[in-house]
Amino acid sequence: MVDFGGWDMPVEYSGLVAEHLAVRRSVGLFDVSHMGEIEIAGPQALDLVELATSNRAANLQDGQAQYSGLLNERGGFIDDLLVHRFSDERFFLCVNAGNQEADFEQIQSLNQSPGADAQFVSDRYAQIAIQGPKGLATLQKLTDTPLGDIRYYWFTEGKVSGAPAIIARTGYTGEHGFEIYVAPDEAERLWSELLRAGAEYDILPCGLGCRNTLRLEAAMALHGHEISEDITPLEAGLGWIVKPNKGDFVGRDALLKQKQDGVPRKLVGFEMRGRGIARDGYHVMKGDEQIGFVTSGSPAPFLDKNIGMALLQIDAAKSGGMIDIQVRTRGVEAEIVPLPFYSRKKD
Amino acid sequence: MYPKDYRYTKEHEWVRVAGDVATIGITSHAQDQLGDVVFVELPAANAKLHAGQTFGTVESVKAVSDIYSPISGDVVEINEALIDAPEKINEDPHGDGWLVRAKMANKAELDSLMSAEDYEQYIAAETES
Numbered sequence: 001m002v003d004f005g006g007w008d009m010p011v012e013y014s015g016l017v018a019e020h021l022a023v024r025r026s027v028g029l030f031d032v033s034h035m036g037e038i039e040i041a042g043p044q045a046l047d048l049v050e051l052a053t054s055n056r057a058a059n060l061q062d063g064q065a066q067y068s069g070l071l072n073e074r075g076g077f078i079d080d081l082l083v084h085r086f087s088d089e090r091f092f093l094c095v096n097a098g099n100q101e102a103d104f105e106q107i108q109s110l111n112q113s114p115g116a117d118a119q120f121v122s123d124r125y126a127q128i129a130i131q132g133p134k135g136l137a138t139l140q141k142l143t144d145t146p147l148g149d150i151r152y153y154w155f156t157e158g159k160v161s162g163a164p165a166i167i168a169r170t171g172y173t174g175e176h177g178f179e180i181y182v183a184p185d186e187a188e189r190l191w192s193e194l195l196r197a198g199a200e201y202d203i204l205p206c207g208l209g210c211r212n213t214l215r216l217e218a219a220m221a222l223h224g225h226e227i228s229e230d231i232t233p234l235e236a237g238l239g240w241i242v243k244p245n246k247g248d249f250v251g252r253d254a255l256l257k258q259k260q261d262g263v264p265r266k267l268v269g270f271e272m273r274g275r276g277i278a279r280d281g282y283h284v285m286k287g288d289e290q291i292g293f294v295t296s297g298s299p300a301p302f303l304d305k306n307i308g309m310a311l312l313q314i315d316a317a318k319s320g321g322m323i324d325i326q327v328r329t330r331g332v333e334a335e336i337v338p339l340p341f342y343s344r345k346k347d
Numbered sequence: 348m349y350p351k352d353y354r355y356t357k358e359h360e361w362v363r364v365a366g367d368v369a370t371i372g373i374t375s376h377a378q379d380q381l382g383d384v385v386f387v388e389l390p391a392a393n394a395k396l397h398a399g400q401t402f403g404t405v406e407s408v409k410a411v412s413d414i415y416s417p418i419s420g421d422v423v424e425i426n427e428a429l430i431d432a433p434e435k436i437n438e439d440p441h442g443d444g445w446l447v448r449a450k451m452a453n454k455a456e457l458d459s460l461m462s463a464e465d466y467e468q469y470i471a472a473e474t475e476s
Contacts, residue, residue, distance in 0.1 A: 016408050017383045209382075209409045277386050277406050299385045299408045306386075328404070 002208065005097030007034040010207040020210040020301040023173050027134035027198050028206035032179070033126040033187060036100030038093040038107065044115030046088045052107050053083060054233060054251060056243040060085040065153050065170055068241050070095070070103055071251030075232040075258060079103050080223055082170060084155055092166070094127075094179075096223050110250065126187035130194060131177030131214075134201040139178050141197040142190070143167065147178065161193050172211065174218025174342055210301070217300050219269060219309065219340035225280060225295045226267055226309055234258055235311065236267045237339065265292065266317040269339040272306035276325065276332035283326040284310050291316045294325060300341060307341050308334075348375060349467055350441055354417065354460035357469065361441060362417040364457065369418050372445040373405060373436065376470045381407040384436040389425045389446060396420050396449050398456050403446060405436060418456045420449040 001008045009031075012019060022028045040048055049057040055068035065084045072078050079099040084092040095103045104120045111118055130139050136147050145158035145167055155168035163186040171177040182190060195203060212222070221227045227236045234242065234255060244252055244259075272278060278297030283290050297308030308325070316323065319338055324331035353361045359377035363370045378384060386406040396402050396416040403414045425447050429435060436444035461469060 011409060012382060015382060020408075213408060275386075276388075277411075279411060299406075301408060 004208060005034055007097060009034065011209040012207040013205040016207070016209040016213065017301045019204050019206040020213050022202065022204040023132040023175055023177075023206060023210065023214055024302045025133070026201045027130065027132035027138050027177075027203045028173075028210070029191070029194055029198065029203055030129040030131065030206045030211060031126075031187075031191060032129050032211075033184070034097035035127050036095040036097055036103065036120075036122045037125045037181070038095060038100070038104055039119045039121050040091045040093065040107070040116060041089060041119070042113075042116040043089055044113040045091055045117075048107065048111050048113065048116040048118070049083060049091050049093075050246060051249055052110050053081070054243065054249055054255075055083070055241040056246045057083055057085065057091065058246065062087050063154055063156055065155055065168060066241075069227075069233050069238070069251075070106060071233075071249070071255075072229055073251060073254060074230075075234070075251040075254035076229040077223060077227040077231065077233070078106055078229065080221060080227055082168075084166070084168065094181075099223060106250075124183065125181045126184045127179060127181050128187065128191060128194065129171055129173075129177060129179045130198075131171045131173040131206075132175045134198065134203070135175070135177035138194060138198040138201060138203060139167075139180070142193055150178075152176070160190055163190060172220060173214040174220070174340070175214075175344055212296075213298055213301055216296050216298055216307065216309070217303055217340070217342035219342075222296060226311075231311065232258060232263075234263050235265055262314070264314055265311050266314050267295065267309055267311050268317045268319075268336045269307065269309050269341060270323065270325075270334040271337050271341075272308075272325065272332060272334050273322075274332035274334070276327040276330075277306045278308040278310075278325045278327065278332075278334065284312060284316075285324040285326055285331055286316055291323070297325070303341055305341075309339070349463040351463045353441070353463060354457055355463065355466035355469075356415060356417045356460060358415040359470075360415060360417050362457070362460065364451070364454075367451050367454065368423065368448055369420065369451050370445050370448050371414075371417060373412075373414065373440060374466070374470075375440045377412070378437050378440045378444070381405065381412055382409055383407055384433045387429045387433045387436070387446070389429070390422055392422060392425055394422045396422060396447075398453075405433075405446075414446065416449075417460055418449065418451050419453055420451040422447050422449050424448040
């Protein structure tokens with residue numbers, strides 16, 4: 001068990017590699033109840049969401065979700081989040097456990113309108129992620145909601161084994177799958193029932209360890225690593241969640257200026273060519289000069305390579321370029337490669 | 348589980364002595380905590396070991412672990428098989444998963460290491476805390 005944002009969470013259950021491969025090949029089950037939830041409701045709810053986040057929430061239809069950024073004035077990430085739209089008067093935000101208080105504080109401080117009400121509702125929800133190619137078949141056994149009709153990054157309300165649930169086709173693994181939000185007192189029962197439902201697919205309970213390696217193979221950002229208060233979406237290759245034309249939002253001016261001036265550094269993916277494993281925080285060198293640092297590095301269990309992401313000075317961040325990762329006392333050669341490392345086959 | 352004729356360190360290495368040659372590895376408890384070992388970095392075949400100092404690393408998917416030498420001496424052999432098959436450390440930590448062999452400089456250093464019984468008590472206490 002490790003402490004993760006105040007939660008005791010297992011790094012692995014049966015073993016990181018087996019859990020990782022179960023999600024890629026069949027199905028894995030994650031208890032992600034640590035994730036935070038914030039609801040924004042009222043006639044001005046959309047305006048508050050637009051002001052607080054960088055993506056364009058007005059583009060969402062009812063029942064649709066989007067990835068977005070909750071930024072500071074410098075354009076850095078207070079947090080990254082999923083914005084779910086029930087209606088233009090009701091939004092449901094899923095945020096990181098470690099940032100949820102800061103997120104809520106920021107939203108409250110931006111809310112000058114009596115027409116929008118933000119509620120911190122993390123205590124009302126447990127969250128379970130069912131991820132992998134057999135995720136749909138597993139969850140379908142416990143619900144009448146036709147899961148095949150829910151498109152990627154859409155959600156619906158339904159029942160899972162009798163318990164009211166928000167059922168979202170989202171995830172943090174690079175696979176298809178679902179994330180369900182349920183009342184905490186139903187979570188343990190549903191966890192057991194999902195394990196039984198997935199038994200014929202050799203479902204495995206999955207810990208934080210493979211959650212990290214799965215998202216790394218899929219090149220999804222982790223707050224505190226690829227993104228932080230000091231790293232902007234433009235630097236992190238997340239320009240697609242920045243919509244300056246939508247109107248004002250926190251961080252907009254800083255990002256417009258950075259766009260005009262050009263980003264000083266950029267996130268890249270790399271594969272180790274020499275013998276060694278890159279780890280978070282290792283320095284990236286070109287000759288004797290440090291040109292950046294590793295944001296996440298690990299062996300990739302499915303790809304069977306040693307991979308990582310690094311934030312590099314812009315002139316060094318060219319695909320195909322060779323860099324040295326400082327592994328303890330020696331430099332180990334790595335090649336800059338396009339992201340993501342892994343994409344699931346289109347179905 | 349822990350061979351009686353081995354000695355153990357608080358950093359979870361073991362040492363087995365034959366004449367003046369010591370074979371060194373990591374304990375079953377250590378490999379279990381690390382998980383699937385995917386990478387091993389060992390010293391050069393003629394390197395010097397110093398008791399209490401690191402001489403290599405063992406890495407799993409999730410973690411990097413420094414290996415501390417239980418004794419001082421000169422490396423006479425490294426376990427080359429681990430380069431391509433680091434999983435031997437998980438499969439047979441007290442046997443085929445050995446890391447290095449060294450000619451000991453001072454056999455008296457063994458006296459400060461733990462017996463199997465002491466080590467089992469040590470990890471039981473560590474697991475509880």
